[in-house]
Amino acid sequence: xxxxxxxxxxxxxxxxxxxxxxxxxxxxxxxxxxxxxxxxxxxxxxxxxxxxxxxxxxxxxxxxxxxxxxxxxxxxxxxxxxxxxxxxxxxxxxxxxxxxxxxxxxxxxxxxxxxxxxxxxxxxxxxxxxxxxxxxxxxxxxxxxxxxxxxxxxxxxxxxxxxxxxxxxxxxxxxxxxxxxxxxxxxxxxxxxxxxxxxxxxxxxxxxxxxxxxxxxxxxxxxxxxxxxxxxxxxxxxxxxxxxxxxxxxxxxxxxxxxxxxxxxxxxxxxxxxxxxxxxxxxxxxxxxxxxxxxxxxxxxxxxxxxxxxx
Amino acid sequence: xxxxxxxxxxxxxxxxxxxxxxxxxxxxxxxxxxxxxxxxxxxxxxxxxxxxxxxxxxxxxxxxxxxxxxxxxxxxxxxxxxxxxxxxxxxxxxxxxxxxxxxxxxxxxxxxxxxxxxxxxxxxxxxxxxxxxxxxxxxxxxxxxxxxxxxxxxxxxxxxxxxxxxxxxxxxxxxxxxxxxxxxxxxxxxxxxxxxxxxxxxxxxxxxxxxxxxxxxxxxxxxxxxxxxxxxxxxxxxxxxxxxxxxxxxxxxxxxxxxxxxxxxxxxxxxxxxxxxxxxxxxxxxxxxxxxx
Numbered sequence: 001x002x003x004x005x006x007x008x009x010x011x012x013x014x015x016x017x018x019x020x021x022x023x024x025x026x027x028x029x030x031x032x033x034x035x036x037x038x039x040x041x042x043x044x045x046x047x048x049x050x051x052x053x054x055x056x057x058x059x060x061x062x063x064x065x066x067x068x069x070x071x072x073x074x075x076x077x078x079x080x081x082x083x084x085x086x087x088x089x090x091x092x093x094x095x096x097x098x099x100x101x102x103x104x105x106x107x108x109x110x111x112x113x114x115x116x117x118x119x120x121x122x123x124x125x126x127x128x129x130x131x132x133x134x135x136x137x138x139x140x141x142x143x144x145x146x147x148x149x150x151x152x153x154x155x156x157x158x159x160x161x162x163x164x165x166x167x168x169x170x171x172x173x174x175x176x177x178x179x180x181x182x183x184x185x186x187x188x189x190x191x192x193x194x195x196x197x198x199x200x201x202x203x204x205x206x207x208x209x210x211x212x213x214x215x216x217x218x219x220x221x222x223x224x225x226x227x228x229x230x231x232x233x234x235x236x237x238x239x240x241x242x243x244x245x246x247x248x249x250x251x252x253x254x255x256x257x258x259x260x261x262x263x264x265x266x267x268x269x270x271x272x273x274x275x276x277x278x279x280x281x282x283x284x285x286x287x288x289x290x291x292x293x294x295x296x297x298x299x300x301x302x303x304x305x306x307x308x309x310x311x
Numbered sequence: 312x313x314x315x316x317x318x319x320x321x322x323x324x325x326x327x328x329x330x331x332x333x334x335x336x337x338x339x340x341x342x343x344x345x346x347x348x349x350x351x352x353x354x355x356x357x358x359x360x361x362x363x364x365x366x367x368x369x370x371x372x373x374x375x376x377x378x379x380x381x382x383x384x385x386x387x388x389x390x391x392x393x394x395x396x397x398x399x400x401x402x403x404x405x406x407x408x409x410x411x412x413x414x415x416x417x418x419x420x421x422x423x424x425x426x427x428x429x430x431x432x433x434x435x436x437x438x439x440x441x442x443x444x445x446x447x448x449x450x451x452x453x454x455x456x457x458x459x460x461x462x463x464x465x466x467x468x469x470x471x472x473x474x475x476x477x478x479x480x481x482x483x484x485x486x487x488x489x490x491x492x493x494x495x496x497x498x499x500x501x502x503x504x505x506x507x508x509x510x511x512x513x514x515x516x517x518x519x520x521x522x523x524x525x526x527x528x529x530x531x532x533x534x535x536x537x538x539x540x541x542x543x544x545x546x547x548x549x550x551x552x553x554x555x556x557x558x559x560x561x562x563x564x565x566x567x568x569x570x571x572x573x574x575x576x577x578x579x580x581x582x583x584x585x586x587x588x589x590x591x592x593x594x595x596x597x598x599x600x601x602x603x604x
Contacts, residue, residue, distance in 0.1 A: 071497045073388075073480035073489075083500070142510075147517060157474060158518045159503060238510075241503035242479070253503045263479040263506060266389040269415055270396055 034286060037279035050273035051079045056280075070244035070255065072264065072274045079277050081284075083244035087161070087254035088230055088285075091240060094165025094250060095172055095229040100222055102169075103176035107218075110177075111184035112206050123181065130174035138238030141167035146239065155251030159241035162250040167235040176225040183217020184210060216303040223296030227289045233258040257281050352576050354382045356390020356403035357483045358507045359526045360565050363430065363596045364403050367584055370592055374583075378576055384507070387483025394568055395419050400577050402568040405432065405483030405526075406490075422571030429584050431599040433549035434487060434561040435535035437515045437523040444468040446537035446546035449560055453492055455522065458499025463520065475502040476514045476523035484508065487563050488524055527554075528597025551594075555602045565598065 040047045041056075056079050059066035069078040106126060110119050146163045149155060155162065187210050195205040211218075241253030242263065261278050268275040354364045361384035368380035382403075385393075390402035395415045408416075408424055416424040436452060438444060447455075447466055454460035455473055464470045477498060478485040485504075489495060505511050508525035515521040516532045527535065527549050537546035540560040553559035573581050583589045590600040 069497070069500060071500075073485070074497050075495055078497075143513070143517075156472070157503065158521070159514065237506060242505065243475075243501050243503045245500055253501070255504075263504065264481060266385045266392070266481055268388075268481075269392050269412075 031286065034279055034283050038276060038283040040273075040276045041280040044276070047273045047276055050077055051277055055079060056081045056277070068246045070260070072277070077274065079274075081257075081281065083246040084255055084257045084260050084281070086246055086248075087240070087244070088256040088258070090161040090248070090250060090254050091164045091168055091236055091256055092226060092229045094162055095168035096222065096226060098166060098169035099172045099176055099225060099229075103173045103221070103225075104180050104218060106173075106177050107180035107184055108206060108211070111181050112202075112210065123178075126177050127174050129170070130178075132171075134171055134232060134234040135238070137167050137170050138235040141170075141235060141239035153251060156249070157241055157243075157251065157253045159239055159253055160251050161240060161254040164236045164240035164254065164256075165250070167239045168229045168232055171232055171235060172225040172228050175228055176221045179221035179224055180214075180218045183214040183221065186217065187213045213307060216300040216307070219303065220296065220300050223293060223300075226292055226296075231258060231285065231289060233262045237262055257285050350377050350379060350576060352378070352380045352401065352580060353399045354380065354401045354403055354567075355385060355393045355399035357387040357405040357565070358384040358478075359387075359405040359432065359482075359484055359528075360384075360403040360430075362528070363565070363593065363598060366592050366596055367580075367589060370588070371580055371583055374588075375579075378580075380576075380580065386479065386481035387486065388481035391568070394424070394570055397570075400569065401573070401581070404566045404568055405563065406486040407564075407566065408568060416568075416570050420570035425569050425572055427567040427569075427581055427585070428564045428601060429567050429581075430565040430590075430593045431554050431601060432563055432565055433527040433554040433559050433599070434484065434491075434524055434563060435527045435530060435549050436538060436561075437512065437521075437525065437530075437533045438536055439515055439519045439521055440532065440534050441519050442468060442534070444536065446539060448539040448542045448544070449492060450541060452538075453494065453496075456488075456493055456498055456502065457496055458501060469520075471520045474518055474521045475499060476511050476518075476521055477502040477504055478508070478511065478525070479504040479506055484525055487561075491561055491563075492524075526598065530597075551599045554599045564601075 041051065042053060059068050059080065060078060061067070068080045068082040070080055070083050071078040106122075110122050110126075114122060141163050142159065145166060146158050146160075149160070149163050149166070150158050153162065191209050191213055192205055195209040196202075200208070236254075236256045237259045240256065240259060242255045242259050243253035244255040244260075245252055261281055264274070265278050268278065354368070361382060364382040368382050372378055372380060387402075387404040387406055390399060390404055391408060391412050393399040394402035395412065397420060408426065413424045416422070436447060442463075444463065444467055451460065451466045455466065456475060456477070458475075460466060461472055462470060463473055475498075477488070489498065503514070505514055508529050511523040511525050512529045512531060512533055515523040523533075535549055537548050538560055539546045544560075547553050547559045549559050549562070554562040567581055567584070569577060569581075572578075585601070593600045
C-alpha cells in the first residue's frame with residue numbers, strides 16, 4: 001500500500017495524524033488551563049486570605065459542633081468540600097446500583113437470547129436513549145419522577161439524591177448496555193459451542209462461561225458509566241435540590257461537585273478566590289475520573305490476561 | 312483511500328465553517344460605555360428581570376428599527392461579573408452593587424459603575440396553595456431560613472417539617488433575602504438551591520410543606536404570604552401600593568448598571584425605560600413601576 005500510494009497517500013496519512021494529535025493537544029490544553037486557574041488555591045497568599053487547602057478539608061467548630069459547610073457567598077466564606085464530594089458520590093452510587101444490573105441484564109438478553117430480528121430493534125432503541133438531552137431527563141426527574149419517589153418512599157425532601165441518581169441511571173444505561181453488549185458478543189462462538197456440547201443449559205452457558213469471559217469488557221462498561229455519572233451536570237442540577245448537606249440519607253437533598261461549578265461559575269469575578277476554588281473542584285473531578293479510568297483499565301487488562309492464560 | 316481523503320476534506324471545510332461562525336459572533340463593546348453609535352446592545356444579569364428586560368427590548372426594537380438588544384439571564388451576580396469583565400453593555404441587577412464590585416468595575420473597566428433604578432419588585436414569600444398559613448413576621452421567617460425553626464407549627468402552621476427552597480448564590484434575590492431577611496447570616500445548609508425563580512415556584516407547587524421566595528411576578532399555582540415587619544406590625548399583602556409606599560417590608564428596586572455614563576443606544580434605551588411607555592411595560596410583566604417623582 002505504502003509503496004503504491006505516493007504523494008496523495010502521504011498527505012492523507014499526515015492529515016489524519018494531525019487531527020489525532022490535535023485532539024490530544026486539546027485535552028492537554030484543557031488540563032493545563034484548569035490546573036493553571038486552580039493553582040492559586042495552593043500558592044497565592046491573596047487567595048489564602050479567603051481560603052486555604054486545609055480550610056477546604058477541616059470542619060468549622062461552632063458551639064461544640066464540627067460543621068462541614070459550603071457557603072462561598074458569606075461574610076466569612078466557607079469552602080468545605082466534603083458535602084460536595086459526598087453529594088457526588090451518593091448520586092453516582094445510586095445511579096450505578098440501578099443502571100448496572102439493568103443494563104447488563106439487557107445486554108445479556110440482547111446478546112444471548114434475543115433473535116436477530118428482536119436484537120435489531122432493541123439494541124438501536126436502547127442506544128437511542130443516549131440521544132435524549134440530559135436537560136429533558138432532568139426535567140422529567142424534576143417534575144414527575146420526584147413526585148413518584150416521594151409518594152413511594154416518603155422521602156424528607158422532594159428533590160433528593162435518590163431522584164437525581166435515578167435520573168442519572170437513565171442517562172448512563174445506554175452506555176453501559178452498549179459496551180457490555182459488545183463485550184458479550186466478542187466472546188468467541190467456540191466457548192458457547194464447547195459449553196453446550198458438554199451438556200450445559202443455555203443459562204449455565206451464559207452465567208458460567210460467557211459472562212466470566214466478558215467480565216473485563218463489562219467492567220470497562222461500568223467504569224465508563226461511572227465517569228459519565230460523576231461528570232453529569234444538568235440532571236443533578238435540576239433533580240438533586242442542591243443543598244450542601246453532609247449526610248448519607250438518600251432521601252435528603254444533595255449538592256454535587258458538577259452542580260456547584262455549574263451554578264456558581266457564572267457569578268464569580270475572574271481571578272477571585274471563589275473562582276480559583278471552583279477550578280480546583282474541576283481539577284479534582286478531572287483527577288478522580290482519570291484515576292478511576294486508569295485503574296479501571298489496569299484491572300480490565302489484568303482480567304483479560306488471566307482469562308487469556310486460562311483459555 | 313479516496314473515501315478517507317474526501318472525509319478529511321469535508322472535516323477541514325467543516326472546521327473552517329465553524330471558525331467562520333465564531334468570527335461573526337457579536338463581541339460586546341469592550342470600551343467603557345460601548346461604541347458611541349453601536350446599534351447592538353447586550354443586557355445580562357438578574358433572572359428576576361430577564362422577562363422584563365426581554366419585554367422592554369421587544370417594545371423598544373419595535374419602536375426603533377435598526378436597534379438590536381439581546382437579553383440574557385444568569386443571575387445578578389453573573390451580570391455584574393459580566394459588566395466587570397466587559398462582556399455586557401448593561402447589567403440587570405435585582406440588588407444594589409457591593410462596594411467591592413464597584414471597585415472592580417472601576418479597576419477593570421476604567422470607569423465608575425453607574426446605577427439606574429428601573430422598576431420596583433415586592434419579594435414574595437411563597438407557600439403551597441394547600442398550606443393554611445396566611446402571614447409570617449420577618450423575625451420568624453429569618454428563624455425558618457437560618458434553620459433554627461424546623462416545624463411549621465412554630466410559625467402557626469401544620470405540625471410538619473418545613474422544606475426550604477431558595478436560589479443559588481449568584482442570584483440577586485438570594486443576596487437581597489440574605490441581607491434584608493437574614494441580616495447577612497448564612498442560610499441553613501438544608502436550603503435547596505434552585506436555578507431561577509420559576510424553578511422555586513414549581514418546587515413549592517409540588518411540595519405541600521415547602522417554602523420559597525422570589526419576585527411577585529411569578530405567583531402561579533402557589534400563594535404569597537402576607538408579611539409583617541415584626542410581630543407587632545400589621546400583616547401587609549405585597550401589591551403595587553404597598554411596595555410604592557414602603558409599607559411592604561421586603562420590596563426592592565431593580566437596577567440597570569453600566570460602566571461609565573451610558574452613551575449611544577444604551578443611553579437612549581435607558582431613558583426610554585424610565586419614560587412612560589417603558590414604565591408601562593413593567594406591569595404587564597408583573598412588577599411595579601417606579602414611584603412618581
